[in-house]
Amino acid sequence: ASGGYPKRVKVVEVGPRDGLQNEKNVVPTPVKINLINMLSETGLQVIEATSFVSPKWVPQMADHTEVMQGINKLPGISYPVLTPNLKGFQAAVAAGAKEVSIFGAASELFTKKNINCSIEESLERFDEVMKAAREASIPVRGYVSCVLGCPYEGKISAAKVAEVSKKMYSMGCYEISLGDTIGVGTPGSMKEMLTVVMKEVPVGALAVHCHDTYGQALANILVALQMGVSVVDASVAGLGGCPYAQGASGNVATEDLVYMLNGLGIHTGVDLQKLMDTGTFICNALNRRTNSKVSQASCRL
Amino acid sequence: QEPQASGLPEYIKIVEVGPRDGLQNEKVIVPTDIKIELINQLSKTGLPAIEVTSFVSSKWVPQMADHKEVMRGIERHPGVQYPVLTPNLQGFHSAIAAGATEVSVFGAASESFSKMNINCSIEESIEKFEEVTKSARNMNIPVRGYVSCALGCPYEGSVVPDKVAEVSKRLYSMGCYEISLGDTIGVGTPGSMKKMLEAVMKEIPLSALAVHCHDTYGQALANILTAIQMGVAVVDSSVAGLGGCPYAKGATGNVATEDVIYMLNGLGINTGVNLYAVMEAGNFICTALNKKTNSKVAQASFSTGTI
Numbered sequence: 001a002s003g004g005y006p007k008r009v010k011v012v013e014v015g016p017r018d019g020l021q022n023e024k025n026v027v028p029t030p031v032k033i034n035l036i037n038m039l040s041e042t043g044l045q046v047i048e049a050t051s052f053v054s055p056k057w058v059p060q061m062a063d064h065t066e067v068m069q070g071i072n073k074l075p076g077i078s079y080p081v082l083t084p085n086l087k088g089f090q091a092a093v094a095a096g097a098k099e100v101s102i103f104g105a106a107s108e109l110f111t112k113k114n115i116n117c118s119i120e121e122s123l124e125r126f127d128e129v130m131k132a133a134r135e136a137s138i139p140v141r142g143y144v145s146c147v148l149g150c151p152y153e154g155k156i157s158a159a160k161v162a163e164v165s166k167k168m169y170s171m172g173c174y175e176i177s178l179g180d181t182i183g184v185g186t187p188g189s190m191k192e193m194l195t196v197v198m199k200e201v202p203v204g205a206l207a208v209h210c211h212d213t214y215g216q217a218l219a220n221i222l223v224a225l226q227m228g229v230s231v232v233d234a235s236v237a238g239l240g241g242c243p244y245a246q247g248a249s250g251n252v253a254t255e256d257l258v259y260m261l262n263g264l265g266i267h268t269g270v271d272l273q274k275l276m277d278t279g280t281f282i283c284n285a286l287n288r289r290t291n292s293k294v295s296q297a298s299c300r301l
Numbered sequence: 302q303e304p305q306a307s308g309l310p311e312y313i314k315i316v317e318v319g320p321r322d323g324l325q326n327e328k329v330i331v332p333t334d335i336k337i338e339l340i341n342q343l344s345k346t347g348l349p350a351i352e353v354t355s356f357v358s359s360k361w362v363p364q365m366a367d368h369k370e371v372m373r374g375i376e377r378h379p380g381v382q383y384p385v386l387t388p389n390l391q392g393f394h395s396a397i398a399a400g401a402t403e404v405s406v407f408g409a410a411s412e413s414f415s416k417m418n419i420n421c422s423i424e425e426s427i428e429k430f431e432e433v434t435k436s437a438r439n440m441n442i443p444v445r446g447y448v449s450c451a452l453g454c455p456y457e458g459s460v461v462p463d464k465v466a467e468v469s470k471r472l473y474s475m476g477c478y479e480i481s482l483g484d485t486i487g488v489g490t491p492g493s494m495k496k497m498l499e500a501v502m503k504e505i506p507l508s509a510l511a512v513h514c515h516d517t518y519g520q521a522l523a524n525i526l527t528a529i530q531m532g533v534a535v536v537d538s539s540v541a542g543l544g545g546c547p548y549a550k551g552a553t554g555n556v557a558t559e560d561v562i563y564m565l566n567g568l569g570i571n572t573g574v575n576l577y578a579v580m581e582a583g584n585f586i587c588t589a590l591n592k593k594t595n596s597k598v599a600q601a602s603f604s605t606g607t608i
Contacts, residue, residue: 183601186567187526191307215560215597216567219522222491245604249597256519263490263520293519297487297552 006230008267010046012177012207013039013254015282016067017048017082019239021060022250023286029063031285033070038278039236040074043269044254048101049079052088068095080141084115086128093136100133101141101177102126104168106161107150110181114145123167130172142173143209147193148185148220151244158196166200175205177233180220182244183213187223194227207231210252212291213242217252218260225266232257237279238291253292255279310534312571314349316481316511317558319586320371321352321386323543325364326554327590333367335589337374340383342585343540344375346578348558350382352405356392372399384445388419390432397440404442405481406430408472409449410465413456414485418449427471434476446477447513451497452489452524455548462500470504479509481537484524486548487517491527498531511535514556516595517546521556522564529570536561541583542595557596559583 016036020027027035032050039047049071055062064081073079073096080099083089092100104122105111111119133140146153147161165176178197180190190208197206208224208231210217221232238253258270276295283290290296320340324331336354343351353375359366368385377383384403387393396404408426409415415423430446437444450457451465469480482501489497494512501510512528512535514521525536539555546554562576580599587594594600 186564188568213597213601214563215522215557216564218519219526219564222523222526242601245601248601248604253519259518260490260520260523264492293517293553297517297546297549 005225005264005266006228008230009225009261010231011044011254011257011268011270012046012048012231012233013044013236014048014209014233014251015039015236015239015254017051017061018233019235019237019251021051021058022240022243023060023288025286026060027285029066029070031282032063032067035236035278035282035285036067036071036079038274038281040072040077042274042278043271045076045269046078046080049081051082051084052092052095052097053082053084065091065095068092068097083129085125086132089129089132093138097138099139099141100129101143102129102168102173103143103145104164105145106156106164107146107153109152110146110150113152119164123171126168126171134172139174140172141175141177142168142171143177143179144168145179145181147178148180148189149182151182158193161193162197162200165197169201169205175207175231176201177207177209177231179209180211182242183211183216183250185210185220186216187219190220190223191227194224194229198227203228204230207233209233211242211250212238212252213245213248213250218256221252221257222260236275237283237295239282239286249291253279253290253294255292255294259294307568309529309568309570310532312534312573313529313565314535315558315561315572315574316350316352316535316537317343317348317540318352318513318537318555319343319540319543319558321355321365323539323541323555325355325362326544326547327364329590330364331589333370333374335586336367336371339540339582339586339589340371340375342582343579344378344381346582347572347574348381348579349573350384353383353385355386355388356396356399356401357386357388369395369399372396372401387433389429390436393433393436397442402442403445404433404437405445405447406433406472406477407447407449408468410460410468411450411454411457414450414454417456423468427468427475430472431475438476444477445479445481446472447481447483448472449483449485451482452484452493453486455486462497465497466500466504469501473505473509479511479535480505481511481513481535483513484515484521486546487515487520487554489514489524490520491523494524494527495531498528498533502531507532508534511537513537515546515554516542516556517549517552517554522560525556525561526564540579541587541599543586553595557583557594557598559596559598563598
């Protein structure tokens, strides 16, 4: 059955970016800044702060410069930002960013629909970002979307995921976050995909970014951990619905992830209570219920 | 069952507890004909076992007051088991008179929980169940044993795995053919599930074990995965995730059958159950209860128009 588990897991908090980006209500800048500041107090080491994308496409992230400049940047914590192209990269660096992320996909149709070009073309665009980042000594994290299924293509081959991941790793991304964008993956498809990807990218450079749209996220994450993955993305309060399934959930909740890791004796450095308090804050600000089951439950052990 | 190359069981028996455990923990009282229709729909999905009702005093559990009518009113499909809860000998006789052919008894791994729930110690409850299993044996009626609070108790907090093993062993020795280990308040994690199963597996053969996970802390599927990786091949679940948690207001309880089947399908494990048929039954009961489903698979499928 299972091997051991990693002793430590790095939790990458994507709530302020991936989470808020997929929330209907536009959040005022001071609320975003307070959210990130509160997250900075929980012990999280990586907090994805915002996205330097055109506000025409993503109005929620229009205040990227103000957010980047307004947050308390605590020592030892990384605040990566999304940069879809060179222009966004330059704006990010000018605003004080010290780490950036780029987004590829394992599906041609998804890439076409999302950014109107082929996978190959998207990676060529990122070449410019990689070059500039290398010159500025800025680490780059690579995301691969649709690793376990695509809203347009359906099934995605593990070989394709491995191919795109390998390219992005060779381009200089220090870490590849494998995203189950529509949450259709199961422990079966997660295991199969990772087995193939791990032939091309060292497991120490891999992360998983699971969506909980079909309730499979924690089970999928468990399998990834069993295979040696030790970096997991999650979103406080499970912020961020699924743009492909109206009303369905998206990101896995950081609280529920940390609860599971705590129960496995895996060190994260994260204070669950402070995390829950942060979730309460942002849910009040968004006037919505939390998607975290740990938060919802009032049993105490 | 022989393990696959992956080490997982090839077949997993799903025990559907929605009509009993699910409805028992729903606030709205469901009319008898709706209960019967739900069970009849579930009977057509391929589920091998459907827990129908509880022969408990209607004073304690008003939702189950119509136990006789439900038992007598449902269609009985060949190859499907229809167990009912029987807390004592009186309930057992009543169940048999109403046509039950399988019963369940409920123990707990926590003294406080036993006291608060059924007003007696674990030992006293075991004695009551022995009366039931004795009568059941005489009549060739199989008895399933439940152990509540297997991974934590709302009153005592953490529960020692050896205690779970001890109570399980008592129930198994008195003749229960299967022991369903219940994470009653859903606090368990893959870590505590593994430790508990290791202790219980020393006393009970694997093939006689089932897990009954609650999703109150979102851990159910991860806990179930851990259990099946250790060879457990029987899993309890509730259509649409019916049944909240009586110990955590507003929180969820049972894991949704649809979500379990989705995971098992993805693992290539056979269950014999038609996922779409279960989603239809879930849609039926949620409409009747005027509530949203707790199944994420159902939510996503209805949103994307797969259903």
